[in-house]
Each structure stands twice: as C-alpha cells, then as structure tokens.
Amino acid sequence: MTTPVELINLALKQAGVLGVGQTATAEDTSDAFKLLNMMLAQWSVKRNVVHQIIDSGLPTTGAQTYSVGIGGDFSIARPSKLVGVYCRQLNPPSLPVDFPIELLQSMSDYGRISLKTMASMPVAAYYDPQYPLGVLHVWPVPITGYEMHILALVPLGQFATPYDDIILPAEYEEAIMYNLAGRLCSFYQIPIPQGVVQLAASALSTIRMANIQVGKMYMPDNLVSGGTYNVYSDR
Incomplete structure (x- = not known):
C-alpha cells in the first residue's frame, strides 16, 4: 500500500x-x-471528485428536523451538501415503496413554506450544512410509518x-x-x-x-402535453 x-x-x-x-x-x-x-x-x-455516495436511512419520529453528522440522528460523516433525498413508506412491511422528495436548494425556498408544522407524508426537504452537525428540515412533518433516506457524499477523509x-x-x-x-x-x-x-x-x-453521473432529464408534468406542436404559432 x-x-x-x-x-x-x-x-x-x-x-x-x-x-x-x-x-x-x-x-x-x-x-x-x-x-x-x-x-x-x-x-x-x-x-x-468524490468517488462514493452513501445512502443513510432513519425511521421518522414525527420530528420536524433531523441532525446529520457523527453522533446525530443520521450518524454519518457530516456532508457539506446532499445529492438526494427520498422517503420510504413502510406499510405494509412486506412491500415498502420509495417516493422521491424535492431537495430545496436554499433557506429562502424553505422559508416560503407557510405551514411548516403540517404533518403528512413528506414531499420536500432542505439541508442546512451547519457545523458540527448539519440539520435536515422535512416538510410536511413526517408521521410514523415512514423512513427518511439521504444520499450524501462520503468525504475522502x-x-x-x-x-x-x-x-x-x-x-x-x-x-x-x-x-x-x-x-x-x-x-x-x-x-x-x-x-x-x-x-x-x-x-x-x-x-x-x-x-461524473448525469441523471436522465425529465420535463415537468405541466409542460408536457399530448398532440402536435406548431413551430409557427408556438402552439
């Protein structure tokens, strides 16, 4: 070596x-x-430059935020940023289903959410890379029966x-x-x-x-329509 x-x-x-x-x-x-x-x-x-991404899961507890870092709720090396978040529905246990979660890119995006304490299945999350523990804000607040998963860069050490x-x-x-x-x-x-x-x-x-990993490009549902497109009328 x-x-x-x-x-x-x-x-x-x-x-x-x-x-x-x-x-x-x-x-x-x-x-x-x-x-x-x-x-x-x-x-x-x-x-x-980082060659490894870790998938870390945590059963939801009804909390609005979860700490990320050694000794935190997600006890992994504190990442400077997340590359993805998803939620796993655990009921029925024999057939867990994963749902993608929108990863908000700024605190201002999270701040636009009006009712942050609403409880339901989460659809969005914001990661605040505080030190020594980062903070994952989840919305809506996940009730029990779910499992939050974060995809984080593994530091080279x-x-x-x-x-x-x-x-x-x-x-x-x-x-x-x-x-x-x-x-x-x-x-x-x-x-x-x-x-x-x-x-x-x-x-x-x-x-x-x-x-390098390049994900497949997807068009937002509201921009996709059936039929034909006329380049002259833009319809």
Missing part, C-alpha cells in the same frame, strides 16, 4: 524542492502533510499520520501527487513547472470522468 509520506516525497521532487536521492526533513514532511489534508478537505465537497495506508482508488495517487506538488511550489514560493500543471489537471480530469 502507498502511504502519504511516499507521495509527499514524490511531490517535493516534482516541485523541485528535493533532488535525486534526497529525502524530506521532518519539518518539510509535516508542512506537506498538512497541505495534503487541506487539499483532500477541499476535494471532499466536489461531487465529481483525513490522514492521521503520514504513514497511514491510502485507502483510495489507485487513480487518486497520481492526482494527489501532482496537485500537491503545485501547492508545494506556491508554499515554497517557486515557479510551478508547466509539466506539473498539465499533469495535475490531467490526473484530476481522469478522476472527474470516472465519478
């Missing part, structure tokens, strides 16, 4: 900080390790030490090395080699292509 310190030494060589046969000092390793963890934290909020094993798909290693090299050039205030810039962009593009 590859470790962060191995990629750090390679990145320092790519940046021109180290020469052939040289190894990083403890201070250089410590600084580069912090930069590496900061870079992964930035990547963890980008959908096309932080390494505890430079000698941990890197548990990521193999294609991430080159992207980490070259992109870390670019940051190290800025850190040491030296010009970034053009080859490093190009290879960093190429490696990150490979990850994006592997992770």
Whole structure:
C-alpha cells in the first residue's frame, strides 16, 4: 500500500524542492502533510471528485428536523451538501415503496413554506450544512410509518499520520501527487513547472470522468402535453 509520506516525497521532487536521492526533513514532511489534508478537505465537497455516495436511512419520529453528522440522528460523516433525498413508506412491511422528495436548494425556498408544522407524508426537504452537525428540515412533518433516506457524499477523509495506508482508488495517487506538488511550489514560493500543471489537471480530469453521473432529464408534468406542436404559432 502507498502511504502519504511516499507521495509527499514524490511531490517535493516534482516541485523541485528535493533532488535525486534526497529525502524530506521532518519539518518539510509535516508542512506537506498538512497541505495534503487541506487539499483532500477541499476535494471532499466536489461531487465529481468524490468517488462514493452513501445512502443513510432513519425511521421518522414525527420530528420536524433531523441532525446529520457523527453522533446525530443520521450518524454519518457530516456532508457539506446532499445529492438526494427520498422517503420510504413502510406499510405494509412486506412491500415498502420509495417516493422521491424535492431537495430545496436554499433557506429562502424553505422559508416560503407557510405551514411548516403540517404533518403528512413528506414531499420536500432542505439541508442546512451547519457545523458540527448539519440539520435536515422535512416538510410536511413526517408521521410514523415512514423512513427518511439521504444520499450524501462520503468525504475522502483525513490522514492521521503520514504513514497511514491510502485507502483510495489507485487513480487518486497520481492526482494527489501532482496537485500537491503545485501547492508545494506556491508554499515554497517557486515557479510551478508547466509539466506539473498539465499533469495535475490531467490526473484530476481522469478522476472527474470516472465519478461524473448525469441523471436522465425529465420535463415537468405541466409542460408536457399530448398532440402536435406548431413551430409557427408556438402552439
């Protein structure tokens, strides 16, 4: 398995900080390790860089809000955003049915809901990425007999030490090395080699292509009608 310190030494060589046969000092390793963890934290909020989405379910309790994060109602790593929400009707237990829920994109959209305490089957939700626990607002307030599910990006995580094993798909290693090299050039205030810039962009593009997901396009029901369309009369 590859470790962060191995990629750090390679990145320092790519940046021109180290020469052939040289190894990083403890201070250089410590600084580069912090930069590496900061870079992964930035990547963890980008959908096309994160390789895993988690589906987390929770039986409804009649609450209007649910906390999201380690130790919360949804006890998962706190996501910066959700990529989807759906509701599962549990009755009858032998035939659960899933219903999509509209994921509101802003607090102002949620604020337009007049009667926020109305209880019924939920049709909309808003996720407020507070820290350390995010807050999921659900409307209408889900009564018992349902199960809320959230789809969240799984953060790439932080390494505890430079000698941990890197548990990521193999294609991430080159992207980490070259992109870390670019940051190290800025850190040491030296010009970034053009080859490093190009290879960093190429490696990150490979990850994006592997992770990108484009959903099927749907037209709103009120815009879809039968019959024919006349391009001249717009009818």
